[in-house]
Amino acid sequence: MDVMSIASLGMAMSTSRMMVDVNMALMAKTQDLAEIQGQEIMDMIEMAAPSFHALDVYA
DSSP: OOHHHHHHHHHHHHHHHHHHHHHHHHHHHHHHHHHHHHHHHHHHHHHHSOOTTOOOTTO
16 A cells, blocks of 8 residues: 555545544434424423313303
């Protein structure tokens, strides 16, 4: 192997590692967002459910 191919291999490995790190960060952010959205959906469902503690306006 000559020096240029070793340098090219090192650059390729560094670039590959950086892309893996970026993809992992994006996946973590996506998972966090999905958890937040899921919690918001659960909150909306709870708010939409009829409450048995409502005021009786016909009394």
